[in-house]
Amino acid sequence: MPFFGRDRETHVAENTIDARSGSACLFVGEPGIGKTRWARQIAARHDTVVVSASPSERMWPYSGLSATAAALGGARGAAIDRLLARGRDWPEHLLAEEISRTLHLVHDEPAVLVIDDLDEMDSGSVTVLSFVFSRLRGTGLTVIATADSDGDRHDFTGMLHTRVQRLSFDESVDLARSVLGPGTAQAVLYTVAEFTGGDPGSIVRVRLTPREAAGDDPLPLPLRVTDDRARRRRDGRLAGDPRVTSLLDLLSVGPVFSFDRLTLIAQEQSVDLDALIDDGLVAVHGEFARIADPARRLRHHASLSADERRRLHAQAAAAHEETHPATFLWHTSFGAPDADREPLLCAAVDLASGGDHLGAIEFAERAMAGDLADDVRCRHLVDLGDALVLQGHDVQGRHYLRRAGRAAEPTLRARRPSRVCVRPRRSSTWSTRPPSPSPWMPTTGAPPSTSCARALSYISGTGRSGAPASSSRRRSSTGSPQPRPLSWCACSTSSDPTPSPRSPSIPVSPRCSPTSRSRSSRQCSN
Template sequence: MGSDDQVVLRGRDRELTVLRRALADARDGRGGGLVVLGEPGSGRTALLAAARAEADGFAIRSARGVAAERHLRHSGLLQLLPEPADLPADPLALGRAVHAALAAAAPLLCLVDDADLLDPGSRDALAFAARRLSGSGVLVLFAAGSPLDGMPGLWLEPLGAEASAQVLADHGVAEPAPDLLDLASGNPLALTELAAASRIPPQSRLRRAVRDRLAALGPGAREIALMAALDDWLDVDTLVRATERSGVDLRALEEAREAGFVRLDGDHVLATSPLLQALVREDAPLADRRATHTLLLSVLDPRRHRLRCTWHRAALAGSADPKLAGELLESASEFWLAGRPRRARALLRQARPLARDTSLRGVADLLQGSLEMREGMPAVASQTLLVAANQLAGSQRDHALTALMLAGEASCVAGDYVRYYAIADRAQQLRRPDDSPRTRLILDHFAGMSDAFRGRHDRAAAPLRRVVGLGGVLDEPVAKIWASQAAYTLGDAARAHELAVGAVTAAGSRGTTAVVPWALVYVAVSELLLDRHSAALSSALEGLRMARTIGQPNSAVDHLTILALEASLRGDRDTAQARLDAAAHEVATRGLGRPGALSTWASACVDLAEDRPEDALDRFRLMAAGTGRVHPGIRAMATPHFVEAAARCGQHVKAAKALAPYEDWARSTGCDVRMALSHRCRALLGEPDADEHFETAIELHRASQTALELAKTELFYAHRLRRNRKARAARELLRDALKIFQRYDAARWAERTTAELRAAGESVPGCAKPGGLTPQQMQIARLVAEGATNREIAAQLVISHRTVDHHLRNIFARLGIRSRVELAARYR
């Protein structure tokens, strides 16, 4: 909420649209009733207030149900009707009287909050009247926790992560911890109260509401609600055995479900939300909690239910227990790798008080740092992982090296290369002659990437090649990801892609879902290097979807910036900007240097496509040391675009200075793609042998099958040829370039090429589109065929609603169809 005189609702656009439509219908004489439904704290009252703010021209009457007045006949109607003394006793006559009184006051908005706490006579009479207001200018809005018979309902779903973060930011929490968002479960009141105290206060409105609902249940239903709150994996079989042992009637399960404390998911009985689970658990007396843990432990099979038994034993443990702590940490790691971070954190919290041993604390910090790297601030993750490495160095060297490797990765993401080099040097001190293949891979990776980041590519090549070789032998997903990064640095995009896809496959077979978004980063960037834009788009979108699904916001930002780069290389400003905007908040608040550098590169590429080299050059200044967007690898990959911008601005000395280390890198790796770009850069510098450089670049582009970059090189070369009065040769190159740009949906590049063709003396009536769909259009067509709305498509592809509309018009035109129904038929 905002100030007292202005209602600000986050994440409720859909609900506000429904309310505005209902008000508009009532203005037109098509009134009725609507029930705003939701759990306590979901914002029912706030939505009624928003309706009041929108109700210009309406008289407004309000009522609120009060538990203490439920037994007082007509106490609810007394708040709404001006002359309640004449109300009849007969329910049907009462309903008619209420209907007549409301209809006579049109245009009227009635707001009935906590309707389920009204006296039954008032509630039934108001519902009767509301169901018969379709021919009047009256709208009755109820807010309730359960439906009213025969009344349409508007259910308030939990807020999404972005809206939840906005609510917290409104209350002064700019960077919420993942635990905070998990606990709130999208409940607006919980978010507000958590923002003030980082926990739900003991006497908060939300706790009181939940306590009242819980107190209204019978003893058996309360015990079942507590079982679900204390056991995340409660199954029906266990519940049956536990209720038999405790003497609870199993029919109480339905009572707990109807009250909203539990839900059935297959053969499992789960707490409705993490928030209700936490409130029920925390408000239960200690004796009741211990008794329930003991009861569940008594009916579980220690072998079949190892993790659950460990959980309940930990809750009953009164002092440090190294064995129990180890079991909890092992289980927490399994959940983290399986893509279930919330449960991993819950187990980690249970384990920490029991872990007094240094090595156990090191394992806990290793897991904490891994979670923080994907969900929190990489700089904090790096520090936590270094602490873990110190604690593990004496007893668990392999774990210590893993902690160092992840600390290095976190430092890269944060853009802190001073720390990365220090971690790499420290890792080398642990080298031994009898190191395992995995350890050798880690140490060679540190050695090779450190030299590559420092521009010492000749020294980097040998250790990186060893990493690639070891990655092919080891079946561990993370080892394959590190090897893919090494292959990409060496310019072997095909091998990088093979290793990254292998990591995804290995992760799938092992159930280690948590590493898949990370692996898909290297799948996507290697596909971009290979100029496979359609494949890169699909891989990055899948990585984004998975990262969001399993709660890895930092990995989601990685994929958003890769998607932005893909669009920017085609010159699609709107799409690139939409994706950069979606990533911007996280980049800034979490200190994400690597995605920040990618964002800068992407923005500069759009500027270049739109023929604004000065703006591009200004962008590249953000990648200088000290800006927080430093990433030596990304800065190196962006060099051809920097050289293009600098050369076109007449800053040839600066361009040549930047190009020299890039040429060293390209030569050391022998990568055709990078060698082609290197020759193109030499040609753009306007040297006497520029034609030879352009021709060599074109040959290398064709050899590496990088069509989009080939088209750009042809455009640049044609411009030079035209200015040197070689218009015929220029036109041949431009015709080829135009076809490629059209195929890639690179509209701005196609426009520039068309203009150049006209300047070369060729009449070009228009930019004729090829018959097939572009990669992005194919994605949109598939989603339309699956029944997605334009808004849903825009959200899934991270593009603007306007862009979806534009592409749909082109899809219909290219396929010769007129409707979504016809498009869906094409995909059946």
């Protein structure tokens, strides 16, 4: 598989190696982010080997130090081997001082040593090497090492530390294409890149059928991944507070969760929800919460068994039954495949209009996994495509317009957003602060003419200057915009956008009114 990204980390490593006077750099990143593959690339460039710490050898004293000496070879490796033979019973600080002094006395060619998972070595080797690697100047030995970022350890403070970042969006798309095949639809690649959060360990485990990859069948969201690795790490996932893990498992099975209901559940389980928000594990906006990191959500979901997922869907459905009908229908659809899916498409349109394109895509794909009448499917997919295009997500918007079955009249499509209910935006991101509800306000005026012209140009397949729409896409680098409340997404024959106090499930989007239905039906006829 081709290697993608890591230009910044490679640049730092090459500058460290080019100094040739002797130094050490530690690259720290979360598990599964691609540190091992990157370390092998650096080793291949400099014709050296990678020292990999074996968890099974952690109980052997100085096993990591012995592997380091073997990888060095030459005069340096032989000198360290002689010291180990004489000083295995020495105190760790004395052995570390002798090895450091020996490396400065040995005259050998400059060398590069690459160590993967340095923090996984036995404790004795970690103590000795942390002392030695902080005093390499003048030895001609350059060490490039990787370590996980988990835990509160303070080893290797004398080494230069560099954080290994996740892949950029474009790098994630390229990696997804290499995993899923060159025939994968561009909109599917975008969706995979966004729903994996740039985590290469998650992207390489995504598995789609040929029709799903081509965009002909709905995507399974959360994405389907090979779960062998996730299940092997299940004990690690549960190593923290099991109450926190249980709460994150509940959040992982759905796109959003009512913040009020989540607060009650957290109180029942004695979980400090504010601490999870402050730590960036949970994001909140408006009246909804979700796991902040898409990759973390995917790992939690992949680690759940089928029985656990069914139980959590039932729990989430019960929590939203009376207050959030669209979210309730999302969870019940897994146990009732023949249920009406049109309200889910209505929810997708409203979320896209409010700026939460990830939530909109998740609701739309779930809706299309069931049976929908052709006119219903066409009507709402046209609305969804319009909303995504006007929000700047051109590739995915045009994808849903194509999946509508027949292109609607472009001029009519460009006029339709004037009926969208929008929310005044205070922030374009999901916040880590408790929600402060604000009312939804329907707009009555027509959109600016520039928006209509832009929508028409993208829908017709060209950008502002005639270029393909995909080249003019706009994305937010700060997170997902705020969603509209999903309790307003259930379809109804009422055109009143104000919720009835007697029935919380009847508030509607103007897109689901009888007038818009009949007008859209004429678009999708023939």
